[in-house]
Amino acid sequence: MTSLRTVEICAGAGGQALGLHKAGFRHDLAVEIDPTAAETLRQNLGGEVAVGDVADIGVWRPADYEGVDLLAGGVPCPPFSIAGKQLGSSDERDLFAWAVEQVAVMRPRALMLENVRGLAAARFSGYRQRVLDRLAQLGYVADWRLLHAADFGVAQLRPRFVLVALRPEDAVYFRWPEVAGERVTVGEELRDLMSANGWAHVDDWVALADGIGPTLVGGSKKHGGADLGPTRAKRAWEALGVDGKGIADSAPDKNAPHPTERLPRLTLAMVARLQGWRDYDGWDFAGRKTSQYRQIGNAFPPPVAEAVGRAIRVALEHAGMPHEVPELSADIHDPVYRALAGAGDFVSIDRLTGALNEFSHASVERRLAILAQDFVVEQRVTPSGTMYRLGEFKGFTGQADHERHGYIQQFKSRIS
Template sequence: MTGLQVVEICAGAGGQALGLHKAGFTHTLAVELDATAAETLRLNLGGTVAVGDVANPEVWAPREYAGVDLLAGGVPCPPFSIAGKQLGSSDERDLFAWAVEQVAVVRPRALMLENVRGLSSNRFSGYRQRVLDRLNQLGYVADWRLIHSADFGVAQLRPRFVLVAMKPADFAFFRWPEPDGDRASVGEVLRDLMAANGWKHVDDWVRLADGIGPTLVGGSKKHGGADLGPTRAKRAWEALGVDGKGVADSAPDADAPHPSVRLPRLTVEMVARLQGWRAEDKWHFAGRKTSQYRQIGNAFPPPVAEAVGRSIRAALEHDGVAREVPELGADVHDPVYRALAGSDGFVSIERLVNALNEGSHASVERRLALLAQDFELEQQMTATGTKYRLGEFKGFTGQANHERHDYMERFRSRVS
């Protein structure tokens, strides 16, 4: 242990927490909205766990943790999920921009936020640019990386989009973790658990389950019980010898039918194993089966959190050889946003076309339409054509009068 301290927001059932502990971090505080998931954290982490809306100042005071080594979290995914409406900042559950804003208060040595791969799409290029530019203003160098969990021993695809930010002196030592090269199949990872009750056909099942599983879906409180996701995901699980229509209470009995006759279902323990929890972790989940499944399905895989955590730790300890740090804000995700944000007045579409480089009026207009979903966008008609000015960001960054407060008051029990 190095004594490095982490404050984790939206901590869930502790997938990220476990990985960060293995990487050498100790939790000073974990904050989680769901009371049952918070109980899971208490059962395993000990220490201080705050329960409630992370943006509620009555739940915790960010300023009290100023100077912590790492501020980390897995903020809500639905605002960016391809399976959803991708409302981004217009989704009242969005806390990504709010989390970035806490850097100005906490001033951590490092920031790590993870989310679904949808945030990496063209739809959110302006949103990502705003995040980079804000961290730039605060003196941090930031980088994004799409990480596939299967590259780190997790037997499912589960791509996660991760943001890491540090001050330049530390970022010079940061390098993203390299894939470990050992991809594990569903069958080999679950063989011992599937054979726990002596199922005589387990080896045939292992051969059938010789592949990487699709992304586990934890779902939300607004949707039914525990199953392995939408129809497409269930079909993928079926191809791997798994009945995805529900979650079993136990492994198949010794005389359970051959998988060609009836496919087995996964147990909660098996789902946790597929998410990256290991037997030696001795991690206990609070609540009933459906709650446990959701906690696990919504988690950040511990092996991925550990890999990124080790890279952050190495950077904070200046381990290795320093590299040249790119100029702050040099990584441009959306040049149209950058051109608008860098101007005090209206900007002509011709100037935006030039900023896009090899773009066209049509391509600029498409980007403007995407920006308008997350920002107020003003238009000015002139004799030479339409000009544009970037207005206020629509997202929640802590505003006292933001509609998110009313949403949380009315629907808190349904938010997950």
């Protein structure tokens, strides 16, 4: 199988990289800001690994990789996470729009970006619309899809919002991967690891752990340690027979209490298994316990990356039957954004109301208020009513004077 070339940004510990390798891609470059995660990549991935802020041209130059087959990445999640403030473009960590802008520089045949399901929320409809419209301007057909890791053989839900964009001649061969078989429970997945020291009650534990795990939470250098996440997540793990307050150094010993008396904790090997790494992958994580857990918990599950990677590979090789694709930028996520962006000038509230097929000015004004979190929305009061014009996008797309640069310099040691 001929390898296709990929560049991966915000590569983390290599969950996406491993899946893409299994799908037939090989990395020309992986870029990661965390030195320990970068060391994990070096130990396992092969190829070049650049360490530092992905938007710093001193770390790497996107133009040097023009024509690569795939630009991939898992850009920071906090700007869109429902567990955070959902600041979107106002969050200095946001790199999604910047990553899309690199398509203009690198002209890859395909783009694949993944993030948390929060990006699928109504709060970010204008943000998503801008992404689709920008990719359409660049000549790509783009689509979003919410994928659950549990549908691809991973014993946790872990919903991820994935963007794939391809050139029209390749997009006609792309189909999102289908669900891969029956779901696997936590107990079934971890039986062998939990019984590694001969625990007498492992069968009872497997029966108790008869369900899909909640999403693993890796945390960050600023928040979160080697435990399974916030209180709600810990309660969900407790219902599956797991003590989520920490990570164990080893599996329960032979005489460990029954799980109804004391719940066992997961080991790093168990967490990696739940995230989709397999023993035969031989993937070794660098760093100490907390760092290893953070790397694993924040990763994109390899089986999901492999499934999407294979679908992209089929499209790039023009395998299978072509199908109809929508016209470029036909997918409408935010009609108010589209109406404002298409006008290029001030638009009346009545016209925007018509774009929504609604009769309430208040409904349009609510949408405008949401839009104003990511874009400058100008107003002009006229005798016939208020008019609106879409101004600049507030997010980082590579501007030399953007406030993000100062944030990165000040808090670089805390970013992961």
